[in-house]
Amino acid sequence: MTSLYHSTRSRGASVTSKQAILAGIAPDGGLYVSDALDQAGIDLSRVCAQGFSETALTVLRTLLPDYTQDELAACVGSAYGSQWDSPAICPVTPLGDDWLLELYHGPTCAFKDVALQMLPQLMSVARAGDGHDVMIVCATSGDTGKAALDGFSGVPHTGVCVFYPDGKVSDIQHLQMVCQPGDNVAVCGIRGTFDDAQGEVKRIFADRALTGRLAGHGVVLSSANSINVGRLAPQVTYYFDAYAQLVRTGAVGAGDEVEFCVPTGNFGDVLAGYYAKRLGLPVCRLIVASNANDVLTDFLTTGTYDRRRPFHKTISPSMDILVSSNLERLLYFASDGDCELVASLMGELAEKGAYTVPAALMDKIRATFSCGRASDDETRATIRSCWEDRHVLIDPHTAVATCVLEREARTGAARVCLSTASPYKFSSDVLEALGVVVTGMNGFACMDALEHLTGTVAPTQLSSLREGEVLHDDVCDREKMAGFMESACARVFL
Numbered sequence: 027m028t029s030l031y032h033s034t035r036s037r038g039a040s041v042t043s044k045q046a047i048l049a050g051i052a053p054d055g056g057l058y059v060s061d062a063l064d065q066a067g068i069d070l071s072r073v074c075a076q077g078f079s080e081t082a083l084t085v086l087r088t089l090l091p092d093y094t095q096d097e098l099a100a101c102v103g104s105a106y107g108s109q110w111d112s113p114a115i116c117p118v119t120p121l122g123d124d125w126l127l128e129l130y131h132g133p134t135c136a137f138k139d140v141a142l143q144m145l146p147q148l149m150s151v152a153r154a155g156d157g158h159d160v161m162i163v164c165a166t167s168g169d170t171g172k173a174a175l176d177g178f179s180g181v182p183h184t185g186v187c188v189f190y191p192d193g194k195v196s197d198i199q200h201l202q203m204v205c206q207p208g209d210n211v212a213v214c215g216i217r218g219t220f221d222d223a224q225g226e227v228k229r230i231f232a233d234r235a236l237t238g239r240l241a242g243h244g245v246v247l248s249s250a251n252s253i254n255v256g257r258l259a260p261q262v263t264y265y266f267d268a269y270a271q272l273v274r275t276g277a278v279g280a281g282d283e284v285e286f287c288v289p290t291g292n293f294g295d296v297l298a299g300y301y302a303k304r305l306g307l308p309v310c311r312l313i314v315a316s317n318a319n320d321v322l323t324d325f326l327t328t329g330t331y332d333r334r335r336p337f338h339k340t341i342s343p344s345m346d347i348l349v350s351s352n353l354e355r356l357l358y359f360a361s362d363g364d365c366e367l368v369a370s371l372m373g374e375l376a377e378k379g380a381y382t383v384p385a386a387l388m389d390k391i392r393a394t395f396s397c398g399r400a401s402d403d404e405t406r407a408t409i410r411s412c413w414e415d416r417h418v419l420i421d422p423h424t425a426v427a428t429c430v431l432e433r434e435a436r437t438g439a440a441r442v443c444l445s446t447a448s449p450y451k452f453s454s455d456v457l458e459a460l461g462v463v464v465t466g467m468n469g470f471a472c473m474d475a476l477e478h479l480t481g482t483v484a485p486t487q488l489s490s491l492r493e494g495e496v497l498h499d500d501v502c503d504r505e506k507m508a509g510f511m512e513s514a515c516a517r518v519f520l
């Protein structure tokens with residue numbers, strides 16, 4: 027099958043999946059999509075008989091057809107190996123009458139690992155022999171930075187430079203980044219917010235003088251953000267694999283429909299579930315769970331997407347997002363590929379900060395998607411009730427989804443809640459939810475207390491940070507970020 031990718035906003039120029047992965051975003055600002063999605067289809071009985079890595083190969087072969095079988099097999103082998111602390115990679119475990127899909131068994135204990143262990147492999151293959159060095163530049167609110175550092179560290183001809191808002195990530199997230207070893211990594215805190223860091227990274231990409239200077243040394247800049255096809259495609263795997271696990275344990279019959287509830291920020295995770303449905307997985311409903319930043323709840327309820335609203339800092343910070351970029355791909359597919367409509371809606375979002383989707387299109391979207399929100403108090407109450415009633419310890423992001431799922435009416439279909447981070451990554455918030463006063467306790471004290479209180483064990487990926495050596499102590503103002511990145515390029519490549 028030949029599948030070409032083009033922008034959600036125009037059909038003019040087509041590229042291969044390798045080119046789409048290297049470019050990240052289309053030249054007109056749209057996201058890369060492939061119209062082969064609906065013709066592809068994945069054989070469910072085959073998926074039910076195979077393990078995670080084989081299913082990853084099946085999914086990637088379908089979505090990235092210009093990679094060879096051998097290329098993808100090598101990528102899968104490197105991405106889903108012994109760096110995962112569960113042989114299942116993404117195990118499904120019971121949560122009362124429902125199920126948890128645990129996506130946090132990778133090296134950084136958040137679901138971003140599923141994609142960011144794979145993206146560097148896909149990029150390396152796509153670049154084979156291009157003669158350039160690539161610097162991945164990334165602004166993070168916490169989880170993505172460490173997952174990118176881990177995924178790209180040690181990759182030949184590649185560097186990774188991460189900026190985080192100093193003082194605004196959790197103790198553990200901070201240590202995860204500043205203790206990151208590797209000759210090709212650079213980490214710097216910035217005095218400012220995540221939006222400041224993100225804004226400056228965008229400016230750096232557009233700085234012709236800077237990128238020209240780097241090009242003179244054979245260095246190009248690239249990003250690893252969640253609109254990249256190479257991050258989206260690997261996430262489709264765990265929807266199929268979760269279904270296979272449920273069929274094998276007898277929890278669902280082959281062909282039965284399943285529902286997924288997804289804690290959502292940038293809409294990448296839940297969109298992968300929609301891709302799985304279009305590829306033939308029997309998904310009857312996808313439930314979009316939001317925290318107090320409930321722009322998606324309002325959108326799915328009213329049909330109007332309006333980013334002109336206050337930003338709330340919550341205890342599920344990876345979902346503190348006002349513009350869910352990957353929603354653009356849903357609009358494309360749900361409108362049967364109406365590029366003109368997508369382009370005009372995105373134009374309105376850029377100009378006015380809001381757009382309204384035609385009613386008929388909203389009806390189609392609502393046939394699959396439902397939604398709900400959970401406040402911080404509701405999130406804490408859910409962490410507590412999951413622990414006290416079921417002895418299942420969940421992180422605040424997972425708790426947002428669990429809270430929303432519990433309010434949804436049952437349809438009779440099996441229900442799976444995506445669990446996106448280890449509770450130990452957010453030990454202090456989880457402890458507080460369980461009624462412990464944490465004032466004055468640092469990240470490790472909270473980790474210890476959580477182990478004592480619950481009799482569970484922190485993942486070694488996190489507890490071993492205690493012995494970690496701080497290798498990066500740079501903190502700079504926004505204006506100095508470009509200079510920091512340029513000297514990182516010199517150190518790594520020259």
Ligand SMILES: *Cc1c(COP(=O)(O)O)cnc(C)c1O
Binds near residue numbers: 137169290291446447
């Ligand atoms: C990134 C993240 C999310 C949100 O995923 P999106 O793909 O951005 O919707 C949810 N939970 C955790 C722990 C995350 O790191």
